[in-house]
Amino acid sequence: MRVLRETWDYLTTWSHWHGADGIWTLLVQQLLLSVTALAVAVLIGLPIALWLGHLGRGGFVAINTSNIGRAVPTFALLAILVTLDHPGVATFGPYGRAGLATLIALSLFALPPIITNGYVAVDEVADEIKESARGMGMTGGQRFLRVELPLALPLVVSGVRLALVQVWATATIAALVAGPGLGSLITEGFYRTDYPKGIAAAIVVAVVAFLLELLGAAAERAVDPVRRAARETTTRKGGRTPVNVGG
Amino acid sequence: MTLLAADGISIAPSCYSRLTNHWICGSYLQDRSSDLVHATVQHLEITGVSIVLSIAIAFPLALLARRVPRLQGLILGTSTAIYTIPSLALFPLLVPFTGITATTVVIGLALYALTILVRSMLAGLVGVPAEVRESATGLGYGATRLLFRIELPLALPVMMAGLRVATVSTVALTTVGTLVSYGGLGNLIADGVQNDFKAELLAASVLCVVLAFALDALIVAAQWLITPWARRRSG
Numbered sequence: 465m466r467v468l469r470e471t472w473d474y475l476t477t478w479s480h481w482h483g484a485d486g487i488w489t490l491l492v493q494q495l496l497l498s499v500t501a502l503a504v505a506v507l508i509g510l511p512i513a514l515w516l517g518h519l520g521r522g523g524f525v526a527i528n529t530s531n532i533g534r535a536v537p538t539f540a541l542l543a544i545l546v547t548l549d550h551p552g553v554a555t556f557g558p559y560g561r562a563g564l565a566t567l568i569a570l571s572l573f574a575l576p577p578i579i580t581n582g583y584v585a586v587d588e589v590a591d592e593i594k595e596s597a598r599g600m601g602m603t604g605g606q607r608f609l610r611v612e613l614p615l616a617l618p619l620v621v622s623g624v625r626l627a628l629v630q631v632w633a634t635a636t637i638a639a640l641v642a643g644p645g646l647g648s649l650i651t652e653g654f655y656r657t658d659y660p661k662g663i664a665a666a667i668v669v670a671v672v673a674f675l676l677e678l679l680g681a682a683a684e685r686a687v688d689p690v691r692r693a694a695r696e697t698t699t700r701k702g703g704r705t706p707v708n709v710g711g
Numbered sequence: 712m713t714l715l716a717a718d719g720i721s722i723a724p725s726c727y728s729r730l731t732n733h734w735i736c737g738s739y740l741q742d743r744s745s746d747l748v749h750a751t752v753q754h755l756e757i758t759g760v761s762i763v764l765s766i767a768i769a770f771p772l773a774l775l776a777r778r779v780p781r782l783q784g785l786i787l788g789t790s791t792a793i794y795t796i797p798s799l800a801l802f803p804l805l806v807p808f809t810g811i812t813a814t815t816v817v818i819g820l821a822l823y824a825l826t827i828l829v830r831s832m833l834a835g836l837v838g839v840p841a842e843v844r845e846s847a848t849g850l851g852y853g854a855t856r857l858l859f860r861i862e863l864p865l866a867l868p869v870m871m872a873g874l875r876v877a878t879v880s881t882v883a884l885t886t887v888g889t890l891v892s893y894g895g896l897g898n899l900i901a902d903g904v905q906n907d908f909k910a911e912l913l914a915a916s917v918l919c920v921v922l923a924f925a926l927d928a929l930i931v932a933a934q935w936l937i938t939p940w941a942r943r944r945s946g
Contacts, residue, residue, distance in 0.1 A: 465807050467806075467807040468807055531879070534876065534879045534880050534883065534923075535879050535882070535883060535920050535923035535924060535927075536883065536919075536920055537882075537883040537884070537886040537887075537897070537900075537916070537919050537920075538883070539886045539887055539889075539897060539900060540886060540900055540912075540915070540916035540919055540920075541916075543900045543901075543903060543904045543912055543916065544912060544913065544916060546904060547903070547904060547907060547909055547912055629795060632797070633795070633796075633797030633798070633799075633800075634797070636797045636799040636800060637798075637799055637887060639799070640799075640887070640889065640890070640901060640904070641904050647799050650799055650800065650803055650890070651799075651890065653803065654803070654890055654891070659803070659806060659807070662803040662806075663803045663804060663806070663807065665800070665803075666797075666799075666800035666801070666802075666803040666804050667800075667804070669796075669797050669799075669800040670795070670796040670797065670800050670801075670804070673795045673796060673797060673800075674792070674795055677795050
């Protein structure tokens with residue numbers, strides 16, 4: 465196929481990787497964007513989710529944020545944010561054009577998996593364990609920090625990992641509103657019928673997504689202090705089906 | 712409302728024009744209702760065909776994974792690997808094979824739904840208690856009758872839960888099809904951004920969410936209808 469050969473040529477041409485609009489610059493931009501959005505979502509969502517899980521209340525909220533999050537197309541959210549006067553399309557620091565709008569949309573998008581997993585992780589810690597911690601005379605805060613949190617950590621990290629891969633994937637959509645990242649090469653390739661360019665960028669995005677997935681899996685294994693206990697928690701949950709929303 | 716007194720014509724200004732650009736605009740909905748209907752129909756068609764195609768692929772795969780445990784890892788692994796490819800990247804990757812057509816979007820979305828559907832179908836089938844299967848076999852049920860009369864009905868709740876997730880996500884993802892100009896309501900959203908047309912943008916976005924919840928409710932209703940035994944037990 466000619467398109468595929470031309471795509472290969474595009475990818476192997478050194479000049480396409482260089483410069484302000486080069487693949488490398490856009491890749492770093494999108495990575496920075498994804499990590500920032502994830503950090504914001506973690507800082508906002510995780511404390512709430514963990515605390516609700518500790519109290520064993522608010523499961524309704526935790527589950528419904530994912531349901532609503534799934535139904536709202538990120539593209540629509542992004543489009544509305546970009547059209548607002550603030551933050552609008554203005555350049556925002558290293559995040560590029562429409563950077564702030566993209567950051568907000570991606571952070572909101574990252575919240576559901578983080579909140580749901582965070583809540584479930586703490587809530588699912590076996591009742592006997594919680595009870596024995598109580599029997600040992602631990603206060604609520606101690607039980608949370610010393611018992612529930614370490615046991616919940618693998619599932620919490622799994623939620624963050626899921627969110628990272630999804631945010632990375634969804635960040636490409638920013639290009640549909642002329643935003644930052646590798647998606648801009650994809651849309652450019654399509655709107656100017658330069659398909660090899662679009663396909664080449666798509667391959668780069670997919671490869672990085674795969675690498676992030678591997679990295680996340682490694683991180684998840686690394687934080688697991690009690691692997692066996694953790695495996696029991698996750699299997700009882702019926703596995704973790706990744707749920708992409710608007711990505 | 713902005714007053715358009717400059718040219719001396721005293722017609723009430725509409726809530727959408729070159730000078731006024733409101734988020735909520737009834738006259739836009741009236742004037743462009745055919746556009747909205749057209750986009751909604753396209754959205755529904757693409758979502759519906761994708762989900763049906765996805766079910767058609769996922770079901771045999773789930774059965775196969777159930778029968779041959781050695782293939783289970785491969786099937787789950789492959790469908791998850793497809794899932795990590797971003798949608799905006801998956802559509803371009805399909806274009807050399809399917810062109811700038813609705814087929815590209817349908818295949819892409821079907822592949823996405825596959826991960827969720829295969830997992831939930833397999834989980835549903837695996838969840839059928841062995842005793843139940845054994846007693847049915849003891850009653851003389853063959854493999855096919857066992858599957859359709861015993862296993863599927865019991866697996867249905869878990870499968871339907873997966874179908875709900877897949878459908879709602881697919882409605883949202885369909886918007887991205889606008890890249891190859893088959894995005895249903897996504898096309899209107901893209902147009903709204905390009906022309907800074909707020910009424911169109913908001914109307915299409917809201918319709919998307921409404922559509923997702925409507926289809927979700929439809930699946931819940933369908934499940935209620937086809938599982939009379941579950942109703943009896945719970946109520």
